Each structure stands twice: as C-alpha cells, then as structure tokens.
Amino acid sequence: MAKPPLVLQTTTLWDYPSQHYGDTVQGDPDYAGATPSFVIWNLLSRYTHKGETVVDPMAGSGTTLDVAKDLERKALGFDIAPFRKDIARADARKIPLKNAFADFVFVDPPYSTHIAYSDEPACIGRLDAASKDYARAMEQVIREIDRILKPGRYMALYVSDSFKKGTPFIPIGIELFGLLKKRFVPVDIICVVRRNAKLKRNHWHTAAIEGNYFLRGFNYLFIMKKRPAKKSLATMDRRDKAEIRQHILDRTPAKAPAKQGFRPKKTGHKKPGPFKK
C-alpha cells in the first residue's frame, strides 16, 4: 500500500498508517519499541528550524537522528545501550552536554518493564513503573532535559500507560506529565493512535472483552516549553509564513483543469410557479 504524504497534524489526535514515511525507513524496523517517525517529523517541523540542534537522550534505534537528517537539523543521540555507531553511550540522567545546548529535546522512555532493551543495569526499562524507583529515575531524566534545553525552547515526551493482565493499571502518562509540569510550561497533550501489529490480532481483542480490560490504543505526546530567560527573545511561537505556504503547496494535489465551455445541465425540474388555489 502506498503511504500517504506526510502532513503537519493540526488536531490533538495524531495518526499515520505506517511506522515509517517515504521510501526509506527511519530508525530500525526490527527495533522493539521504536517511535513512529511521523511523530518526530511533526515535532521537528513545528518546533525547530534548519540547522538547529535536536537531542534524543534515549535514542534507541535512532529514529530521531534519521528524521533530523531528512529535515536538515543537527542531531545528537545518546542511549545506555547504543544500537548504532552514531549514538553515544550515556545515561539520560547524566547527559554529557553543557547547559542550554539544545534547541529541542525528544524522548521516548521505557514504559515500565514491558520490553527488555538490554542487560545494562542502568536501563530504566528494568524498573517497574509501580515502584518509586521508576518515577525517581524519570524525574532525574526530566531534570537533565531541562538543564540541556535552551530557555524558551520546546521538548516532547512520548509515553504509554502500563497495563499487564493480573496487575493494577499504572497511569504512567499522567504521572510523567505531573513531573514535567514541575519544570516546564505545558504546550499541549497529543493522543497518538497506536498501530502496532499486536492490535491486528483478533485473539487480543477477544481476551480484552473476556477479561474486561482495555488494550493500549494510544500514546501520549506531551509537548512542553522551557520558560524563556528574562528579556530573551528566543521564542518560536510562530512559524515562518513562506515555509508554511510551501508546505501547503507541496501537499496540495494539483487540480484537474476545468472543462472549457462547461454549462450546468438542465434537470427538467420546473421552477415552482405562484401557488394557485
């Protein structure tokens, strides 16, 4: 199936039918837990300009790096268990960058222990989200993101709540949003439709009905802004008009030329005349 063109999402419900856009892939299709690349494409298109620096402190298979390259942004990726050569080893709780370095930060952290990313003892994916340790670790990650982000600029965190059959539901999204709000100004909360392969299997849906629980149908995308430094003009609230016009033109299907000499057809209906008694 041909993939639909990428467009800037304009509501708080984001959806795209593929993990990757275009004729190439972004990140690695076999990497469990990779972020759908259209999410990062939309964020970088809106909140960064060409040549600016994007950081992903939990870069996984490198989706952020690939999208940044497509959009001509510079990108730095770190991970506790680097998956490719252009990702440096670092703990997201201690990012090796100076203060106020990044123009944008994207992060898609582990959501509890659902995926075994690596054997690294410092992997946050080894911490159960029901424990205080997960929240503590994520609070440190968020503090680091705040430190490396330039004032007045944006960050986004992509996350799902956690539910395992037979254990209590954990609203990770809501909990992480609470942590983010302590440091950043909320810009918006986006619901991203999940389209993972598991959701296509009928028996998962049957089990959800029989067990009276719900499958995860969406991920949260929290978009936050770091308060501008006093007297700083480093805000990005409006997009460049020419850039937006070009974006719309690039995605507007060409209209078929109008037929010459076209006249509306007569339908044969007579106009109602004056009412006669």
Ligand SMILES: C[S@@+](CC[C@H](N)C(=O)[O-])C[C@H]1O[C@@H](n2cnc3c(N)ncnc32)[C@H](O)[C@@H]1O
């Ligand atoms: C959901 S995946 C990120 C997926 C990535 N956005 C992609 O598209 O491939 C979460 C990543 O967090 C990494 N991670 C876990 N604990 C970490 C830590 N303490 N510091 C840095 N990275 C960590 C894992 O190794 C994993 O690659």
